[in-house]
Amino acid sequence: MYQYDEFDRRVVRSRAAQYRRQVARWQAGELADDEFRPLRLQNGLYIQRHAPMLRIAIPYGHLSSVQLRKLAYITRHYDRGVGHFTTRQNLQLNWVKIEETPDILDHLADVDMHAIQTSGNCVRNITTDAYAGVAPDEIVDPRPFCELVRQWSTLHPEFAYLPRKFKIAVSGATEDRALLRFHDVALELHRDANGEPLVRFIVGGGMGRTPILGETVRDDVPWRDMHTYLEAILRVYNRFGRRDNMYKARIKILVKSLGVAAFREQVEEEFSRIANGPNRLPEDALSWIQSRFVTPQYETLTNNPAVLSDALASNIPFARWHKRNVRGHKAVGYAAVTLSTKRAGFAPGDVTDAQMDAVADLADQYSLGELRITHDQNIVLAHVKQSDLPALHSALHALGFATPSIGLVSDMIACPGGDFCDLANARSIPIAAAVAERLEDLDEQEDIGPLRLNISGCMNSCGQHHAGHIGILGVDKQGQEWYQLSVGGSGGTQSSIGAVLGPSLRADQVPDAVEQIIEVYLEARASNERFLDTVRRIGAEPFKNKLYPNKGKSAADNKVAQNG
Amino acid sequence: MADPVQTTKPDLYKVTRIIKDGAIVADDWQFVPLASELAPEAHPIPAGRVIVPLPVWQSQRHVLAARGDVGVWLAPADDPQQLADSFGQIALIAVDFPKFTDGRGYSIASLLRSKLHWKGELRAIGDVLHDQLYYMQRVGFNAYALRSDRSAEVGLAALKDFEDIYQFSTDQALPVARRHFGANTAATRGSAT
Numbered sequence: 001m002y003q004y005d006e007f008d009r010r011v012v013r014s015r016a017a018q019y020r021r022q023v024a025r026w027q028a029g030e031l032a033d034d035e036f037r038p039l040r041l042q043n044g045l046y047i048q049r050h051a052p053m054l055r056i057a058i059p060y061g062h063l064s065s066v067q068l069r070k071l072a073y074i075t076r077h078y079d080r081g082v083g084h085f086t087t088r089q090n091l092q093l094n095w096v097k098i099e100e101t102p103d104i105l106d107h108l109a110d111v112d113m114h115a116i117q118t119s120g121n122c123v124r125n126i127t128t129d130a131y132a133g134v135a136p137d138e139i140v141d142p143r144p145f146c147e148l149v150r151q152w153s154t155l156h157p158e159f160a161y162l163p164r165k166f167k168i169a170v171s172g173a174t175e176d177r178a179l180l181r182f183h184d185v186a187l188e189l190h191r192d193a194n195g196e197p198l199v200r201f202i203v204g205g206g207m208g209r210t211p212i213l214g215e216t217v218r219d220d221v222p223w224r225d226m227h228t229y230l231e232a233i234l235r236v237y238n239r240f241g242r243r244d245n246m247y248k249a250r251i252k253i254l255v256k257s258l259g260v261a262a263f264r265e266q267v268e269e270e271f272s273r274i275a276n277g278p279n280r281l282p283e284d285a286l287s288w289i290q291s292r293f294v295t296p297q298y299e300t301l302t303n304n305p306a307v308l309s310d311a312l313a314s315n316i317p318f319a320r321w322h323k324r325n326v327r328g329h330k331a332v333g334y335a336a337v338t339l340s341t342k343r344a345g346f347a348p349g350d351v352t353d354a355q356m357d358a359v360a361d362l363a364d365q366y367s368l369g370e371l372r373i374t375h376d377q378n379i380v381l382a383h384v385k386q387s388d389l390p391a392l393h394s395a396l397h398a399l400g401f402a403t404p405s406i407g408l409v410s411d412m413i414a415c416p417g418g419d420f421c422d423l424a425n426a427r428s429i430p431i432a433a434a435v436a437e438r439l440e441d442l443d444e445q446e447d448i449g450p451l452r453l454n455i456s457g458c459m460n461s462c463g464q465h466h467a468g469h470i471g472i473l474g475v476d477k478q479g480q481e482w483y484q485l486s487v488g489g490s491g492g493t494q495s496s497i498g499a500v501l502g503p504s505l506r507a508d509q510v511p512d513a514v515e516q517i518i519e520v521y522l523e524a525r526a527s528n529e530r531f532l533d534t535v536r537r538i539g540a541e542p543f544k545n546k547l548y549p550n551k552g553k554s555a556a557d558n559k560v561a562q563n564g
Numbered sequence: 565m566a567d568p569v570q571t572t573k574p575d576l577y578k579v580t581r582i583i584k585d586g587a588i589v590a591d592d593w594q595f596v597p598l599a600s601e602l603a604p605e606a607h608p609i610p611a612g613r614v615i616v617p618l619p620v621w622q623s624q625r626h627v628l629a630a631r632g633d634v635g636v637w638l639a640p641a642d643d644p645q646q647l648a649d650s651f652g653q654i655a656l657i658a659v660d661f662p663k664f665t666d667g668r669g670y671s672i673a674s675l676l677r678s679k680l681h682w683k684g685e686l687r688a689i690g691d692v693l694h695d696q697l698y699y700m701q702r703v704g705f706n707a708y709a710l711r712s713d714r715s716a717e718v719g720l721a722a723l724k725d726f727e728d729i730y731q732f733s734t735d736q737a738l739p740v741a742r743r744h745f746g747a748n749t750a751a752t753r754g755s756a757t
Contacts, residue, residue: 007728010727010728011726011728011729011730014725014726014727014728015726018725018726022695031695035664035693035695038665039695121665121667151730152730152731154730155699155726155729155730155731156731157670157698157699157700157701157702157703157731158667158670158671158674158699158702158703159667159670160667160670160696160699161664161665161666161667161670161696162667163667235671235674235675238667238668238670238671239668239671239672243666243668273679274678277678279731
């Protein structure tokens with residue numbers, strides 16, 4: 001993990017102090033609500049349905065056990081004891097008090113954390129592959145690059161009042177596990193013939209009302225030009241992005257309206273001007289930033305120790321969990337373990353303060369004190385000895401984090417939805433619970449195989465429904481909650497946007513509809529074909545026909561048919 | 565400390581004291597708005613120190629250039645490049661922030677300093693509030709026509725909100741961030757290689 005030095009700490013402390021002064025001025029009536037709004041948002045504070053919500057930054061999803069214990073403390077003392085890990089690898093607290101937020105930021109600063117730029121029309125928290133640094137298919141470790149981008153974007157003076165929010169993802173593996181093409185800008189790292197890192201810049205992706213996959217603007221930016229290239233992109237966007245309509249203000253709309261070629265031309269022109277300027281990274285910047293990361297001290301071990309193979313042979317629940325929740329590792333004898341937050345009685349991503357403490361202890365005991373939050377709202381212990389897996393499984397089972405369903409249909413993504421969020425049109429959590437209940441049988445889930453089901457409570461797409469193999473989107477119709485279903489969305493190397501199947505459904509129709517979609521797949525799949533591959537082969541039409549047998553007739557007829 | 569926030573905004577462009585080069589100073593520059601009903605060449609320009617809109621400058625430059633007391637203001641959508649050949653004839657450049665949330669002016673300032681090398685006064689005008697001053701300073705502004713209902717003293721303090729910053733910027737020729745990459749790199753930083 002990256003280790004703060006005194007410089008980093010002063011930045012965070014100064015920011016917390018500035019925010020405390022701003023809150024005091026707002027309370028004293030010296031700052032109007034609309035003047036305070038962008039200030040609090042850029043410190044993570046939303047005012048929403050029941051209470052203010054604070055979004056705490058977890059830079060590129062990495063946490064230490066010490067930091068997680070502090071999050072547990074804050075969750076216990078300043079919230080109602082439940083935190084929500086988000087699809088952008090952050091933590092949201094839904095019941096904070098505004099007047100206590102400066103104290104929370106001080107607590108965070110004590111453990112080198114903050115809520116800087118977790119909201120607002122600025123560069124947001126950087127996200128990356130949750131298995132960064134340990135994934136066997138990694139070409140370039142993205143974390144030092146994430147940190148360089150984090151530092152560059154933190155309190156960037158020119159880009160704090162952009163037309164709209166701006167999300168950056170970084171990945172350096174063969175398989176894209178960071179939804180690169182759904183980001184405003186993605187940095188895909190690879191290497192040149194001499195092994196020097198290069199950056200592929202993918203620009204203009206996004207979800208929301210107008211889902212668009214990002215396009216490559218340039219393949220081979222030398223890593224030392226990373227900041228200047230970002231600067232060129234952001235400057236073009238800041239100057240020419242639309243500001244008259246918030247729904248058309250994301251960079252994806254600018255890229256789309258100019259066309260990627262014209263956009264590229266503008267970026268390249270600006271880049272060529274500043275390429276050799278002071279923002280170019282010095283040649284030792286990368287080794288310097290790498291030196292600031294603590295390198296895990298792995299022991300010399302062997303793969304598949306006896307304690308593991310014995311457990312796999314004799315313990316069926318363990319074997320099942322191992323198949324789904326344990327991944328390969330660069331280091332011999334180690335594994336990366338995913339803790340599922342998807343369990344009965346909890347919304348996806350919800351973790352109590354006591355569970356945070358317990359997971360922090362497990363991280364210390366089994367994973368060199370380090371954790372990651374994944375974009376699908378789970379927790380990863382990235383450095384587990386294979387010989388410890390049986391003991392860790394028992395401990396996780398006792399905590400409720402051992403659901404062996406990573407990548408299966410019940411490992412769904414859901415935003416907080418209408419239960420908490422002011423923006424939501426509809427609730428997400430009850431839909432997630434109803435679908436999970438319907439598909440709770442793990443054998444059935446194993447038979448269905450890999451299937452990503454994503455639920456968003458509104459067009460803002462925090463539940464990433466566009467990237468779900470099955471996507472569910474909450475919509476508001478005359479004050480009632482309805483849900484629109486799609487199939488075929490995906491992140492990854494072959495990203496795609498889900499195809500909407502038809503008119504939206506009532507909440508109580510959603511579990512049936514999901515089951516029908518799965519039935520179509522099970523009937524149509526070739527042997528071992530994943531759900532997504534079947535959808536890509538047969539298209540959305542068979543799913544539409546199943547859900548809307550009266551297609552071609554009026555919408556009213558279809559509603560009658562569905563209701564019947 | 566600060567004056568209470570007024571429920572109605574004061575005239576954003578009537579300011580009699582500004583913050584300039586780190587001090588509060590009296591100011592008598594008159595802002596000339598761009599009147600949509602008038603052609604740029606038909607705008608009457610009062611005597612005394614004036615800050616005129618870019619189109620008015622462009623159409624009346626032949627007269628105004630000789631005055632020596634004319635500044636030009638840029639709207640968020642203006643291209644600062646269009647002012648580049650006028651630098652020798654204007655006394656200051658102002659950048660308008662019609663709303664404090666419109667961030668285009670930050671890029672305009674950055675371009676004026678780093679691309680066009682404007683060395684003279686660069687003034688933020690319009691909806692200029694306390695909490696944006698620090699960023700404005702960092703992109704190259706050196707004068708701030710703070711809204712008349714805001715305390716200039718609070719504004720001065722806001723310019724010192726942070727002592728450490730990560731980015732190189734126009735106000736940091738030898739930025740503090742250089743030490744962040746280690747002293748051994750000092751010789752190689754900041755110059756074209």
